[in-house]
Amino acid sequence: MLYLRTGLPGAGKTLNAIREIDIEHQPDPDDPTKRLHKDPDNPDLPPRTIYYYGIPDMKLDRLKSKWVEFDTPEAWYNLPDGSVIVIDEAQRVFGNDGSRARPEKVTRFETHRHQGLDIHLITQHPSLLCTPVRKLVGKHINFIRPYGREKGIFRHEYEFCIDNPERRSNFKQAQEERVTLDKAYFGVYKSSTVHTHKPITPSYMKKIPLIIALMLIPIGVLVGLVVTAMQQGDEEKEAALARSHAAEASAGVLPGAGNAVQAAPRASSGPKSADEFIGDMSPRVPDLVASAPRYDDLNKPRDFPRPVCAASSDPNLISKAPERRIPMGTYNGRVMVCQCYTQQVTRMHTTFEFCMDVVNNGYFDDTRMPPTYASGNSTRGLITSPSVDPATAIERGRAATSPTPGDAFSTRVTIVPDSSRTPRTL
Structure with a gap:
C-alpha cells in the first residue's frame, strides 16, 4: 500500500512514522527469525526489512526492526519484494514540477502491490507531490501539533489523499486520535541542527485569569451586600428590642414579661399530638370537610348567594x-x-x-x-x-x-345559563 504522511515542520510526522513502522515490523522476541505480528495465512514469515531514505543520522541500534539506508529513491522499485520503503522529504523525489511527463518512478506506483511493497512517503503537504502520486495514495496520515505541545498532537487518518488536510471541514472524514511524542525515540535521528520549535500559550488561555477575576468581583460584591443587609437587620432588631425594654421599664413592667405571655403560642408551633391533629382534621359541620379548623385560613368568602x-x-x-x-x-x-x-x-x-x-x-x-x-x-x-x-x-x-294578559299563570320556566356546570331543571 502507498502511505502518505504529512504535517507541518515540527508536527512530529517523521518521529511518529519511525515509531509506528518500527513497532509494526519488529521481530518476535522469542524467535527473531519470525515476525511479532504474524500473518494469519503464513505465521512463519521472516521479519520485513525497512529501507529508508532522507532520514539523517539514524541510530539503528536503538530501533527494534531491521532498518537499511538506501540512496536511490528514483529506483525504489528495484528493492527486494516484500520490503517496507520509507522516503522522507518525498517532495524532492516526487515533487510537482509542472510537467505532464510520468517517469517510471511514478508509474511504478500503479503496480507496486505486485511486488508486495509498502511505501511510506513523508512530506509537509500533499500539494508538494505530483498529482498522479496523490491519486494512488491508499492511506493518508496527517499530524497537527497545536501551539507546539508535546501532548495532544492530533493524528488524522484518511482512506485516501486529502488535498487540504488542515481544513476543519475535512476533520469529520478522519479517524482522529491524540498522540504524544514518544521520548523513547528522541535522538533516534537528527531532526534539525537547532531546535526553535517551542510551545506557546494561546491568547485565549492568557485571558482565563482575567475572566475568572471579572466573574468573582460581582459575586464578592453581592455577598458583601447580603452580609451588610443582614448585619443592619440584626442591628435594627436589637434597637427595637432595646426600645421595647425601655418602654416596659418606664411602664413598670419587668423586661421579658410580655415575651412570657407570648410563649404559649410559640409552644404550639411544635409537633402536634395525635389528638390535636385529629381535632384539626375533624369538620365542625358533618359532611362538610371544609369546616375543619385546618382550613380556617383558606375559607374566606369571595361571594354570596343571589337568588x-x-x-x-x-x-x-x-x-x-x-x-x-x-x-x-x-x-x-x-x-x-x-x-x-x-x-x-x-x-x-x-x-x-x-x-x-x-x-x-x-x-x-x-x-x-x-x-x-x-x-x-x-x-x-x-x-x-x-x-x-x-x-x-x-x-x-x-x-x-309583568306577564302578558291571559298568560298570568301559564307554565313559565326561567332558564339560567351557566358555562361552568350542566344546567338543572326543576
Missing part, C-alpha cells in the same frame, strides 16, 4: 315535587311549585312564599353597580351616565316582570 327563582304549574313537576323536595303551595287558587337557585346554579332552600315573591317582584341586590345608559354625543364622543329617572326605571321594571 334566581322560577315557578311552574306543570303537573309533571308538581307530581315530582315531594320527591325532589321542591317548595310547593297555592298561589291565587292554583297549585304551583317554585324553586330558587344561586348564581352557581345550586339550589337555595327557601319557603314557597319567598320564592313566589321573588318571581313576581324580583330581588333587589344593592351590591351591584348601577347600569349605564348612552346619554348623547359630544365633541369627546359618546357619553354614558347612570339613569337618574326613577319613573322610567319603574316602568322598565314593570315591563320586564
Whole structure:
C-alpha cells in the first residue's frame, strides 16, 4: 500500500512514522527469525526489512526492526519484494514540477502491490507531490501539533489523499486520535541542527485569569451586600428590642414579661399530638370537610348567594315535587311549585312564599353597580351616565316582570345559563 504522511515542520510526522513502522515490523522476541505480528495465512514469515531514505543520522541500534539506508529513491522499485520503503522529504523525489511527463518512478506506483511493497512517503503537504502520486495514495496520515505541545498532537487518518488536510471541514472524514511524542525515540535521528520549535500559550488561555477575576468581583460584591443587609437587620432588631425594654421599664413592667405571655403560642408551633391533629382534621359541620379548623385560613368568602327563582304549574313537576323536595303551595287558587337557585346554579332552600315573591317582584341586590345608559354625543364622543329617572326605571321594571294578559299563570320556566356546570331543571 502507498502511505502518505504529512504535517507541518515540527508536527512530529517523521518521529511518529519511525515509531509506528518500527513497532509494526519488529521481530518476535522469542524467535527473531519470525515476525511479532504474524500473518494469519503464513505465521512463519521472516521479519520485513525497512529501507529508508532522507532520514539523517539514524541510530539503528536503538530501533527494534531491521532498518537499511538506501540512496536511490528514483529506483525504489528495484528493492527486494516484500520490503517496507520509507522516503522522507518525498517532495524532492516526487515533487510537482509542472510537467505532464510520468517517469517510471511514478508509474511504478500503479503496480507496486505486485511486488508486495509498502511505501511510506513523508512530506509537509500533499500539494508538494505530483498529482498522479496523490491519486494512488491508499492511506493518508496527517499530524497537527497545536501551539507546539508535546501532548495532544492530533493524528488524522484518511482512506485516501486529502488535498487540504488542515481544513476543519475535512476533520469529520478522519479517524482522529491524540498522540504524544514518544521520548523513547528522541535522538533516534537528527531532526534539525537547532531546535526553535517551542510551545506557546494561546491568547485565549492568557485571558482565563482575567475572566475568572471579572466573574468573582460581582459575586464578592453581592455577598458583601447580603452580609451588610443582614448585619443592619440584626442591628435594627436589637434597637427595637432595646426600645421595647425601655418602654416596659418606664411602664413598670419587668423586661421579658410580655415575651412570657407570648410563649404559649410559640409552644404550639411544635409537633402536634395525635389528638390535636385529629381535632384539626375533624369538620365542625358533618359532611362538610371544609369546616375543619385546618382550613380556617383558606375559607374566606369571595361571594354570596343571589337568588334566581322560577315557578311552574306543570303537573309533571308538581307530581315530582315531594320527591325532589321542591317548595310547593297555592298561589291565587292554583297549585304551583317554585324553586330558587344561586348564581352557581345550586339550589337555595327557601319557603314557597319567598320564592313566589321573588318571581313576581324580583330581588333587589344593592351590591351591584348601577347600569349605564348612552346619554348623547359630544365633541369627546359618546357619553354614558347612570339613569337618574326613577319613573322610567319603574316602568322598565314593570315591563320586564309583568306577564302578558291571559298568560298570568301559564307554565313559565326561567332558564339560567351557566358555562361552568350542566344546567338543572326543576
